Amino acid sequence: MTKMLNLKLKVWRQDGPDDAGHFEDYSTTVADDASFLEMLDYVNEQLIADNREPIAFDHDCREGICGSCGLMINGQAHGPQKGTATCQLHMRKFNDGDHITIEPWRAAAFPIIKDLAVNRAAFDRIIESGGYITVNTGAAQDANETPVPKEAADAAMDAAACIGCGACVAACPNSAANLFTSAKIQHLNLLPQGQAERFGRTKAMVETMEDYFGSCTNYGECQEACPKEISVDFIAMMNRDYAKSMIVNRRRLGERKVG
Amino acid sequence: MTQAMERRGADAPKVHSTQRTNRPWPVEFWSSAIGKKWVMAVTGLGLMGFVFAHMVGNLKMFLGAEEFDAYAESLKTLLYPIIPENGVLWMFRVGLIVMFGLHIASAYQLTRMNHRARPVKYQSPRDYIAANFAARTMRWTGIIVGLYLLFHLADLTWGWFQPDFVKADAYNNLVNSLSRPPVAAIYIVANIALGIHLFHGGWSMFQSLGLNSPRYNGARRAFAAGFAVVVAGMNVFFPIAVLTGIVSN
Incomplete structure (x- = not known):
């Protein structure tokens, strides 16, 4: 049986990046089989009918795989x-x-659009700084030409599940992006195809991350959000690979020093 | 690879300005947040070794003044005559000062970095799921332990707060100091803070050092909890033992 819920909403409204922003109160009645974003759609329809500005929020696939949506709801990402x-x-x-x-989401690196x-x-x-593999693609090779252990494939797949929504940054008290970055590094570093650029990738992506985000203090909030x-185990793997990249970075192997 | 490309939409604002030039790798490592967390973990491990040895040494107080003073005296002649008197003690002291310095410097710089990363806080209350009390109070427990350390040195090494302080009379100095209830209270509160600090730090260092494996992941939290309880628990018991007369002169 569908139940109707009477809800009191307190929504952050901000006209643009430079506006101070404030909370606004709304009340709405929705069916309990509506999704959270459908609930916001109802509120927006009402706002439009009242000739008021609808609430802007990101969304796309609405099936949990695109990473567009993301709201801080009652203090939880x-x-x-x-x-x-x-x-x-x-x-x-x-x-x-x-x-x-x-x-x-609140972070210096995630400015509010509206x-x-x-x-x-x-x-x-x-991602631009190293979240890819550079391959000279010749003729297509046979399937399973490159053997990958099941465990490595599973772990890489777990990391590759990251949809880049930013909840890890939003949930982290330090606004750190270590869970995102480690997932994007390790889904390649765990596989044979990722080995050639492993340490250059790790170094470049970590350094780019640190231009924008805070540092990890192992709260574990990201993994919950x-x-x-995605597990914080990948952060530990990234930390190890980053330390190794200080010594075994192959990026400059081609440089020859004479004398 | 770094060719200019047209970007769609607004660019991301850079929050930190770290220099990325070719520098010796230790300098480069220290300039990164992950590198600083390594430094925090390694120095934290060294300091954990110190607090553990310090606690074990203090157990000698239950064997009486003679044993305790002999232990204190023996620290001056560690590895003597291979190394001159006080030599090893000073190596320990310099090592500890360096470790404290690096631990505090990296904590300070990372805290600054984290504050810059979220200049505008959440305007509604957060509902934390995983971040426990110990993790969220690391900065405060760290500051409490740091201040307490200075007090502890002033009290029992330099004797600033004791009118009848006698240098090298370790046992009597200790009993005289801890039999004052306000001083005992400081020791108890500070060591509870130390225990809370160790509960998160003792686990967190494994993650920072990349020590993560299904084989021992379950033991990491148990290690941190056990270490914190043993060290802080005994340290809290010392002033209680003096106050209740178990240890007296």
Whole structure:
């Protein structure tokens, strides 16, 4: 049976990056089988009908795989349900009469564009600096030509599940992006194809990350907030690879010093 | 690889300005946050070794004044005559000062970096899931332990707060100091802070050093908790033992 929920919302409204911003109160009634974003859609429809500015928020696939959505709901990134992006959070997780506070991600590297939408271009800068493999692609090789142990494939796949939503940064009291960066490094570093550029990649991506974000103090909040439940184990692997990159960086191997 | 390309949308604002030039790798390593966390972990491990040895040495107080003073005296002649008198003691002291210095310097710089990374705080209360009390109070417990360390040196090494302080009379100095309830209270509070600091630090160092394996991951938290309880627990017991007369002169 569908239940109707009467909710009191407190939503962060901000006209643009330079606006100070403030909370605004709304009340709405939604069915408990609505998703969280559908609930915001209802609120927006009402706002538009009243000739008021709708709430801006990021969303795209609404099936938990694109990484566009992301809201701080009652002080938790992506809300109260573990391993769930905001779009896959449903109103049945809330009770009739609940007060819900919605805020955007907050980090210096994630400036607010408008209301609840933030600019996550800093993640793109990290990927650009090494989150890929440079391969001379010849003829297509046979499947399974490169043997990969099952365990390595599984671990790489766990890291590759990262959708880049930024919840790790949002949840981290230090605004650190170590979970994102380590996932994007390790899904390549765990596989044979990633070995050639392993240490150059690690160094470049870590250094780019540190231009934008805070430092990891091992709170573990990121792993709890992550909609893909990526483990902080990858951060430890990144830390080890980064230390090794100080000594075994192959980036400058081609340089020959004479005399 | 670094060719200019047109970027779609607004660019990300750089928050920190770290120089990226070719420098010797230790300098480069220290300039990175991950490098500083390595330094924190390694110096933290060294300091853990110190607090453990310090606690074990203090157990001698239960064997009486003679044993305790002989132990204190023996620290001056460690490895004597291979190394001159006080030689090893001063090596320890210099090592500890360097470790404290690096530990505090990296903590300070990382804290500054983290504050810059979130200039505007969340405007509604956070609901933490994993970050425990120990992890969130590291800075404060660290400051408390640092201040307490200075007090402890002034009290029992330099004797500033004791009118009848006698240099090298370790046992009597200790009992005279800790039999004052306010001083005993300082020792108890500071060592509880130390225990809280060790509870997070003793686990966190494994992550920072990249020591992570399903084989022993379960033991890391147990190690940190056990170490914190043993060291801080005994350190808290010392002033209580003096106050209750278990240890007296």
